[in-house]
Amino acid sequence: MNPNDGYQKIIAKSPAILEQIEIIERVAKTDSSVLILGESGVGKEVFAGLIHSGSRRAGAPFIKVNCAALPEGLLESELFGHVKGAFTNAVSNRQGRFEMADGGTILLDEIGDIPLPLQAKILRVIQERKFEKVGSDITVTVDVRIIAATNKDIEELVQTGKFRADLYYRLNVFPIFIPPLRRRPEDIPELARFFLDNYARQGQKEFEGFTEDALSALISYSWPGNVRELQNCIERACVIGRNKLVGKEDLFMKQGDFAGTDGQIPGRNLKKAVNVFKANFIRKVLEENGWNQTEAARVLAIQRTYLSKLIRELGI
Numbered sequence: 001m002n003p004n005d006g007y008q009k010i011i012a013k014s015p016a017i018l019e020q021i022e023i024i025e026r027v028a029k030t031d032s033s034v035l036i037l038g039e040s041g042v043g044k045e046v047f048a049g050l051i052h053s054g055s056r057r058a059g060a061p062f063i064k065v066n067c068a069a070l071p072e073g074l075l076e077s078e079l080f081g082h083v084k085g086a087f088t089n090a091v092s093n094r095q096g097r098f099e100m101a102d103g104g105t106i107l108l109d110e111i112g113d114i115p116l117p118l119q120a121k122i123l124r125v126i127q128e129r130k131f132e133k134v135g136s137d138i139t140v141t142v143d144v145r146i147i148a149a150t151n152k153d154i155e156e157l158v159q160t161g162k163f164r165a166d167l168y169y170r171l172n173v174f175p176i177f178i179p180p181l182r183r184r185p186e187d188i189p190e191l192a193r194f195f196l197d198n199y200a201r202q203g204q205k206e207f208e209g210f211t212e213d214a215l216s217a218l219i220s221y222s223w224p225g226n227v228r229e230l231q232n233c234i235e236r237a238c239v240i241g242r243n244k245l246v247g248k249e250d251l252f253m254k255q256g257d258f259a260g261t262d263g264q265i266p267g268r269n270l271k272k273a274v275n276v277f278k279a280n281f282i283r284k285v286l287e288e289n290g291w292n293q294t295e296a297a298r299v300l301a302i303q304r305t306y307l308s309k310l311i312r313e314l315g316i
């Protein structure tokens with residue numbers, strides 16, 4: 001499977017992403033549920049598209065649902081459909097997204113935001129491929145491959161009772177973790193170039209590339225908004241840039257938010273120095289344990305929830 005047979009071109013240079021693509025190529029051919037994890041903007045939707053396009057279902061629909069966008073009642077009818085008269089505004093029968101995806105794939109985006117009662121209904125679809133529309137007792141059977149995605153710490157949601165453990169285990173058969181952009185700097189120049197060419201084409205301006213200064217600024221920035229933030233940054237640079245080479249002055253990034261992954265201690269501020277040490281130390285233990293937070297927390301002898309907090313706070 002060529003990663004670029006999908007709906008959009010996927011840029012992949014870093015070993016971390018190439019490894020995930022290799023796993024995706026294998027899992028795409030099966031009917032297993034897949035759980036895609038990663039921070040906001042890392043490309044979870046793009047990789048879900050790659051799973052669908054590499055599967056036997058490629059010719060059938062690929063339906064996406066943002067589970068965080070709707071309140072519980074509306075989400076239920078969006079997912080499963082309803083029959084006329086099921087509730088006040090149900091003036092006609094409505095097909096749900098699961099039915100629309102029959103034969104194909106459904107992407108349940110922001111799965112961590114699904115209310116508990118709907119989690120039970122989704123679990124049944126995974127186990128039996130069966131459900132009832134809202135207001136109906138006729139059972140509908142569908143043939144759908146389920147991909148779920150979230151930027152939440154889903155293990156923590158399970159531990160705090162906000163996400164059903166049985167649903168988590170069902171979805172977690174194939175977890176795919178898309179690392180944040182700051183942990184795969186090799187992808188930054190490639191992605192930047194790709195977005196530059198795209199926007200240059202649209203804006204009918206000619207750009208030859210980036211100055212060295214601009215490139216090193218792009219590489220050392222921490223990209224809290226990941227690929228989406230990089231894309232926006234390059235779009236702005238294309239609009240305001242006047243030279244053939246995009247310069248550092250054309251890029252707008254949050255000041256001072258640099259990754260510091262090289263272990264350099266900035267200045268002589270003790271708290272900052274301790275944080276750099278902590279971040280590097282924790283990152284190393286996480287790497288040694290395949291980014292399994294439960295295992296890394298055990299090795300570090302701290303609570304898992306505290307580790308998640310440190311990862312967020314230190315931008316690991």
Ligand SMILES: Nc1ncnc2c1ncn2[C@@H]1O[C@H](COP(=O)(O)OP(=O)(O)OP(=O)(O)O)[C@@H](O)[C@H]1O
Nearest residue numbers: 009010011039040041042043044045046151227228
């Ligand atoms: N490897 C990549 N190659 C090309 N474009 C990419 C890549 N990764 C992400 N993008 C682009 O970055 C943007 C964000 O990606 P996407 O929407 O898939 O992220 P996400 O993880 O689903 O974000 P969120 O958690 O906010 O929903 C999109 O415009 C997508 O096309």
Ligand SMILES: [Mg+2]
Nearest residue numbers: 044045109149
């Ligand atoms: Mg998304």
